[in-house]
Amino acid sequence: xxxxxxxxxxxxxxxxxxxxxxxxxxxxxxxxxxxxxxxxxxxxxxxxxxxxxxxxxxxxxxxxxxxxxxxxxxxxxxxxxxxxxxxxxxxxxxxxxxxxxxxxxxx
Numbered sequence: 371x372x373x374x375x376x377x378x379x380x381x382x383x384x385x386x387x388x389x390x391x392x393x394x395x396x397x398x399x400x401x402x403x404x405x406x407x408x409x410x411x412x413x414x415x416x417x418x419x420x421x422x423x424x425x426x427x428x429x430x431x432x433x434x435x436x437x438x439x440x441x442x443x444x445x446x447x448x449x450x451x452x453x454x455x456x457x458x459x460x461x462x463x464x465x466x467x468x469x470x471x472x473x474x475x476x477x
Contacts, residue, residue, distance in 0.1 A: 417467035425460035432457055 418426050424446070431437040431445065443453045 413468060413471055414464075417464055417471055420467045421460065421463050425456060425463055428453060428456045429460040429464065 418429070421429075428442055428446070431442050432439070437445075439450050439453050439457075443450045446453065446456075
């Protein structure tokens with residue numbers, strides 16, 4: 371049987387890839403492992419440290435602190451559309467940085 375591995379982040383569902391039920395079970399067990407969580411947290415911190423300051427701050431305010439886009443716009447003294455663009459670019463940059471760090475670790 372094949373299942374889809376799905377992450378839910380702030381209401382957004384991300385389909386990662388298709389895997390067997392046995393692989394999915396191994397992944398779920400790994401997610402509960404404290405060492406896995408520590409490594410994931412360390413990887414995200416390293417990736418965020420490589421990002422531009424404003425992108426990092428905007429992403430932190432939105433995803434970690436839970437601020438609304440309107441509130442972030444007030445903090446940065448800009449409009450909401452610009453904040454949405456900044457967040458989109460920040461997510462893309464974070465994804466790229468994580469991929470770079472993971473590729474570097476496997477070589």
